[in-house]
Amino acid sequence: MSKPVPLVKLDEKEYIAAANQSCQGCTGASVARIVAKVLKDKMVRQEVACCGPAFGNLEQPSIYGEVFEGAGAMSTGLAHAFKRMNREDAIVTTIVGDGGTTDIGFQGLSGAAERNENVLWICYDNEAYMNTGGQRSSATSKYAETTTTPVGEFSRGKKERKKNVAAMVALHRVPYMATASIAYPEDFIGKLEYAKNIKGFRFIQISAPCPTGWRFEPQYAVKIAKEMVLSGMWPLYEVINGEGFRITYKPKELKPVKDVLKMQGRFRHITEDEIKDTQDDVTAYWNRLIAKDGKEFF
Amino acid sequence: MPEKFEVMVGNKAVAHVVRLARARFISAFPITPQTTIVQYIADMVANGEIDAEYVTTEGELTAQASAFTAGAAGVRAFTATAGPGLLYMHHPMLATRNNRVPLVMALMHRGVKGMDPDQTDMMAQRETGWMMMECESGQEILDTGLMAYKIAEDERVRLPVIFAGDGYILSYTDEPINIPDEAKVDAFLPPYKTTIPLLPNQGPESKAYQMKAWSVGRDPQASFQDDQQAMENAKKVIKEVNAEYKKMFGRGYGNGLVEEYKTKDAEAVIVAMGTIASTGRVAIDRLQAEGKKVGLIKLKTIKPFPAEEFEKLGPKFKAMGIIDRNISIGSGGWTFGEIRNAMYELDERPKTLQFHAGLNGKEVRVQDIMKIGEKTLKAAGGAKVAPLVEWV
């Protein structure tokens, strides 16, 4: 079980370049910054195509595979090599976007999870293919406008629900699966600390709002992440060994989703009916999670 | 001590390569006619003959990409595939080359159309920058696999390599195969070392590696120049390794790049690869018994393409009949184009005839190759022959 870790405990050393190539207000870069500080000199990274390489970490060893679909595969190779070399002190880490996790990289993710590879997979979820200009992914929320789900006379944005990759990974019964949010760094660091100290396949999907793709002013990135948690749109939980399910942060009362939707340009077009549809979905799912809290996941 | 020998199929010879080379990371996904390789290796791992991480992946892309990073991290790695599996590996094959990981892959040719063998699978990977060596027997598979590791890992090369054989024909044909002694192979093949700093705490070295990988502060074309140079270097290294192997184990394959068979007084030659070269040897014996001056050139290494060898061979003959068990639709046979290209600057060059044979598993018989020889000989005599491109 993870325990929140106060921010002050974070290593002062910086690993990612202060002037990196990410946009202003990029919370993906904040994810990379925190992960680096928690794993320190134990981290060996495997990078694929996404905004990740723009987060500017040249301090910890990395191999970039140019293989967008290959995070599961390439981290598998590293993990086995280090085992053979008696260097399991190295923590094989892959910081991958939602596209490289839920879409093109999904087969490799499932393969690595099923084989219980000794890999830590951090998915920073900005809900679209941001590096190529904000096209929909299966992690995009319903009604969101993206560059491939534009709003028009015959289109209301994305038609489908967000794919629930967290639950799917947990169903592989991996040692650790958690969701996190950049607005709750103590919770995230606690989960990283827990994941760091165990072996096998570990997966954390962290909500990382993208000002560029979601269309809001950079200073609201963390605020939006926080409102997503407070409205139940982004529940924070963990599943250990595919069994023990625990919500790690429970807002006393959920805020309506409308407020957080209205803060983002990608939902500018959303109607009251569509808000209600989203609200019903969020409420129903939250109630199902609450009913499971502290119990078996499946 | 004499070498042990066993009657076995080519696929089993591949498993012995993995055992003898002491590969420590193996990943593969089954596909006919490679499948029994995966099974022989599994048996050897299960009974302790091979001591390695053996990952049965969920597909070929993962098999290739995981072997790539295992090799990058620091262990000798191996994978094997055929036909569609090789096509599916294409993307990470380029990453393997870009990062200069000397990975070794066995390929049992399977065409890209049906299940039968031809070399269109490998042709589709021509531009990946992998070295490619072709084998004609199970013995050659075993020997080439071991040489492949040494060539790939040479510091002048550091490129990945495919060693290939015609699927089915070599996969499943039993033949007596000599198995080199382990201690001797250890003496031949030094332990694996990586050049990529991936372990923790290598500070400036890993930073420098990443900067280079991203071409920071570097001519963006420089890495291509480096890789091209490595391929050029490989020509020399292949010859050296082939000679050293011959000295240690008593078997070599021509000069490692090409082999001439009964070309001494030949006016015309046939050029062939893989098992077509075996059939070709019989055809040449028969033609020469009839007094016809036709010899054979077996092309062993196709990447790097041994252009200099053909510059030397070109003037010796009046005509070359080039057999391709492959085609690039819209341009023609792989070796036909390469050979003509290599001989372009020669003052005196032979006539070249193109033959497509054995595609999609079509049987290539001795009499087919005899006909090819006769036609090539006619052209050598100055006769006009048609068509210049023939489907056998």
Ligand SMILES: Cc1ncc(C[n+]2csc(CCOP(=O)(O)OP(=O)(O)O)c2C)c(N)n1
């Ligand atoms: C095989 C392949 N297909 C497409 C691309 C183009 N591409 C690069 S990054 C990217 C999107 C990445 O999305 P995600 O994983 O969510 O990361 P993000 O960009 O949002 O950080 C795409 C489509 C590619 N590099 N490789």
Ligand code: SF4
């Ligand atoms: S597009 Fe979004 S995820 Fe990518 S660097 Fe910019 S803010 Fe970060």
Ligand SMILES: [Mg+2]
């Ligand atoms: Mg994304």
